Amino acid sequence: xxxxxxxxxxxxxxxxxxxxxxxxxxxxxxxxxxxxxxxxxxxxxxxxxxxxxxxxxxxxxxxxxxxxxxxxxxxxxxxxxxxxxxxxxxxxxxxxxxxxxxxxxxxxxxxxxxxxxxxxxxxxxxxxxxxxxxxxxxxxxxxxxxxxxxxxxxxxxxxxxxxxxxxxxxxxxxxxxxxxxxxxxxxxxxxxxxxxxxxxxxxxxxxxxxxxxxxxxxxxxxxxxxxxxxxxxxxxxxxxxxxxxxxxxxxxxxxxxxxxxxxxxxxxxxxxxxxxxxxxxxxxxxxxxxxxxxxxxxxxxxxxxxxxxxxxxxxxxxxxxxxxxxxxxxxxxxxxxxxxxxxxxxxxxxxxxxxxxxxxxxxxxxxxxxxxxxxxxxxxxxxxxxxxxxxxxxxxxxxxxxxxxxxxxxxxxxxxxxxxxxxxxxxxxxxxxxxxxxxxxxxxxxxxxxxxxxxxxxxxxxxxxxxxxxxxxxxxxxxxxxxxxxxxxxxxxxxxxxxxxxxxxxxxxxxxxxxxxxxxxxxxxxxxxxxxxxxxxxxxxxxxxxxxxxxxxxxxxxxxxxxxxxxxxxxxxxxxxxxxxxxxxxxxxxxxxxxxxxxxxxxxxxxxxxxxxxxxxxxxxxxxxxxxxxxxxxxxxxxxxxxxxxxxxxxxx
Amino acid sequence: xxxxxxxxxxxxxxxxxxxxxxxxxxxxxxxxxxxxxxxxxxxxxxxxxxxxxxxxxxxxx
Numbered sequence: 001x002x003x004x005x006x007x008x009x010x011x012x013x014x015x016x017x018x019x020x021x022x023x024x025x026x027x028x029x030x031x032x033x034x035x036x037x038x039x040x041x042x043x044x045x046x047x048x049x050x051x052x053x054x055x056x057x058x059x060x061x062x063x064x065x066x067x068x069x070x071x072x073x074x075x076x077x078x079x080x081x082x083x084x085x086x087x088x089x090x091x092x093x094x095x096x097x098x099x100x101x102x103x104x105x106x107x108x109x110x111x112x113x114x115x116x117x118x119x120x121x122x123x124x125x126x127x128x129x130x131x132x133x134x135x136x137x138x139x140x141x142x143x144x145x146x147x148x149x150x151x152x153x154x155x156x157x158x159x160x161x162x163x164x165x166x167x168x169x170x171x172x173x174x175x176x177x178x179x180x181x182x183x184x185x186x187x188x189x190x191x192x193x194x195x196x197x198x199x200x201x202x203x204x205x206x207x208x209x210x211x212x213x214x215x216x217x218x219x220x221x222x223x224x225x226x227x228x229x230x231x232x233x234x235x236x237x238x239x240x241x242x243x244x245x246x247x248x249x250x251x252x253x254x255x256x257x258x259x260x261x262x263x264x265x266x267x268x269x270x271x272x273x274x275x276x277x278x279x280x281x282x283x284x285x286x287x288x289x290x291x292x293x294x295x296x297x298x299x300x301x302x303x304x305x306x307x308x309x310x311x312x313x314x315x316x317x318x319x320x321x322x323x324x325x326x327x328x329x330x331x332x333x334x335x336x337x338x339x340x341x342x343x344x345x346x347x348x349x350x351x352x353x354x355x356x357x358x359x360x361x362x363x364x365x366x367x368x369x370x371x372x373x374x375x376x377x378x379x380x381x382x383x384x385x386x387x388x389x390x391x392x393x394x395x396x397x398x399x400x401x402x403x404x405x406x407x408x409x410x411x412x413x414x415x416x417x418x419x420x421x422x423x424x425x426x427x428x429x430x431x432x433x434x435x436x437x438x439x440x441x442x443x444x445x446x447x448x449x450x451x452x453x454x455x456x457x458x459x460x461x462x463x464x465x466x467x468x469x470x471x472x473x474x475x476x477x478x479x480x481x482x483x484x485x486x487x488x489x490x491x492x493x494x495x496x497x498x499x500x501x502x503x504x505x506x507x508x509x510x511x512x513x514x515x516x517x518x519x520x521x522x523x524x525x526x527x528x529x530x531x532x533x534x535x536x537x538x539x540x541x542x543x544x545x546x547x548x549x550x551x552x553x554x555x556x557x558x559x560x561x562x563x564x565x566x567x568x569x570x571x572x573x574x575x576x577x578x579x580x581x582x583x584x585x586x587x588x589x590x591x592x593x594x595x596x597x598x599x600x601x602x603x604x605x606x607x608x609x610x611x612x613x614x615x616x617x618x619x620x621x622x623x624x625x626x627x628x629x630x631x632x633x634x635x636x637x638x639x640x641x642x643x644x645x646x647x648x649x650x651x652x653x
Numbered sequence: 654x655x656x657x658x659x660x661x662x663x664x665x666x667x668x669x670x671x672x673x674x675x676x677x678x679x680x681x682x683x684x685x686x687x688x689x690x691x692x693x694x695x696x697x698x699x700x701x702x703x704x705x706x707x708x709x710x711x712x713x714x
Binding site (some may be wrong): 502 | 667670672709711712
């Protein structure tokens with residue numbers, strides 16, 4: 001089935017649209033390019049409005065504030081009390097005769113407001129013989145359901161944004177529900193439920209005929225009810241576990257790399273201690289440095305006289321006056337004793353005269369020389385001390401600089417931590433939520449284990465009760481007819497259950513095969529993954545080369561491609577040959593992935609009608625190089641008064 | 654448009670596969686699935702009638 005024509009009157013921006021979506025060549029591709037607010041999304045809305053009476057894609061800027069879908073210009077032109085209508089018509093054709101869906105809604109103006117009056121939905125079936133048959137009300141709705149069931153519309157008419165967040169939520173349940181929808185298990189479930197209601201009525205009638213039967217029936221009903229409650233409880237717990245796991249995963253991703261506030265506060269305390277001890281060390285070094293600087297100043301101040309003294313000593317050493325050659329003190333003692341201290345002989349008068357002469361000549365020189373000789377080592381010590389002080393001052397400067405840097409770094413880190421802690425106040429809520437979920441998850445896992453154990457008991461009791469009921473029933477001679485009905489219904493129920501299981505298995509297998517086909521066609525890094533699987537619990541896994549599941553770590557753009565692959569797989573398995581209509585299909589993809597996206601949709605257009613609505617930015621080179629010439633390209637323009645949009649064909653493939 | 658859309662056709666084929674040894678149940682399920690697809694409002698009554706009709710037909714056989 002494909003949409004041949006879309007006609008609107010007074011519907012939002014589409015005041016008067018008559019759009020033919022003719023197929024050109026072997027591809028059924030229709031590309032619309034228009035700026036935001038020009039009416040792309042309202043083309044989607046026009047389709048769902050016509051088929052289901054509901055607009056599913058309303059944003060706040062796009063009529064989501066609750067305004068009626070009546071064109072703004074037409075609304076303004078209405079006088080008080082005047083009535084007008086809008087309508088949307090879709091002409092659909094498959095292999096058989098054409099179908100025309102038409103929804104018309106009337107509005108009346110009261111004061112400034114416009115109120116909906118009534119609505120009419122008609123389907124016109126054009127038979128092969130050329131007659132037109134009109135259906136209205138539930139009959140018309142049933143026909144719309146056969147074109148695209150309302151429950152499945154999200155797979156046929158949707159916003160590309162939906163693909164971005166597709167696997168963000170608890171996807172296991174969603175996939176299971178969607179596989180069930182695609183398999184139309186709902187029809188089997190409805191049949192099963194209705195059959196069960198009828199059977200219970202018949203059993204109650206049987207109970208009225210015999211007290212034993214009533215007793216067994218009551219026990220059977222009770223056991224069935226307990227089992228059903230237990231199963232429902234297990235499903236609820238499982239669903240809570242799945243959504244807690246999913247939310248936990250999301251929270252852990254958000255909190256990844258973000259330490260919790262308590263950790264940051266501990267780190268802050270450690271840094272403060274480090275700063276305090278650093279400041280103490282700094283103080284010690286600064287005091288020592290001050291002392292050394294004073295000492296150095298004194299030593300440097302003595303530098304000139306010291307140099308002169310050293311020079312003098314050097315000169316005197318050079319002329320042999322230092323160390324002194326005559327020991328005047330020894331000579332003085334020899335004169336006083338009249339005896340030579342060296343040989344012990346008495347001094348002659350001649351020797352005494354010579355000694356007196358020698359003393360007279362050398363006394364001054366020798367005293368100074370001896371003193372100079374004595375202070376020479378002290379001068380060397382001063383020099384050495386000055387060197388030591390300079391070395392120590394260098395070390396102290398290094399240490400002081402290092403401690404100052406450490407303190408400054410720690411202070412900066414503390415200031416960063418303070419900024420983060422204040423920014424993390426919002427995170428604190430998430431941390432608490434994560435902790436709460438982890439506890440709840442543990443509790444639920446425990447509850448699940450207990451409920452599963454209880455279920456075994458309930459199943460045994462239900463089985464016993466059913467057997468007992470069957471036994472009592474077999475002993476009853478009366479009410480043969482009712483007994484036959486119960487037994488017949490039980491057989492039918494069993495077969496329905498087997499069909500449900502079988503179809504789910506078959507559909508799941510087909511979807512898995514198809515999703516692999518599309519995913520590996522769409523992604524550019526084909527070598528990075530081994531396969532996509534849908535497990536017994538309906539969890540979708542993207543298996544990497546090492547065999548691990550990469551779904552949670554894969555890039556957002558690849559996740560979007562996986563969601564598109566899943567959608568295309570559901571399409572091929574659904575059996576509904578309805579068009580695929582996507583608004584902003586390639587938003588948030590780029591480069592090769594955008595090209596692959598476009599390529600895949602061109603391929604899909606060989607089998608079914610594909611309608612794509614792009615902004616000019618999205619219809620980039622990667623897209624246009626794949627799509628130009630492959631179908632019909634149209635531009636969407638908004639009139640100068642901004643109350644009516646129009647479509648202009650740019651190219652026909 | 655055919656009176657039996659694709660998914661109903663598939664369900665009916667499945668019924669035939671799974672209930673092949675039980676012709677009465679098979680025709681009963683085919684009938685109720687077709688009816689479900691038509692969104693009959695008074696299903697309980699219709700189910701009861703169908704059930705009686707098929708169980709009776711089975712008895713007569």
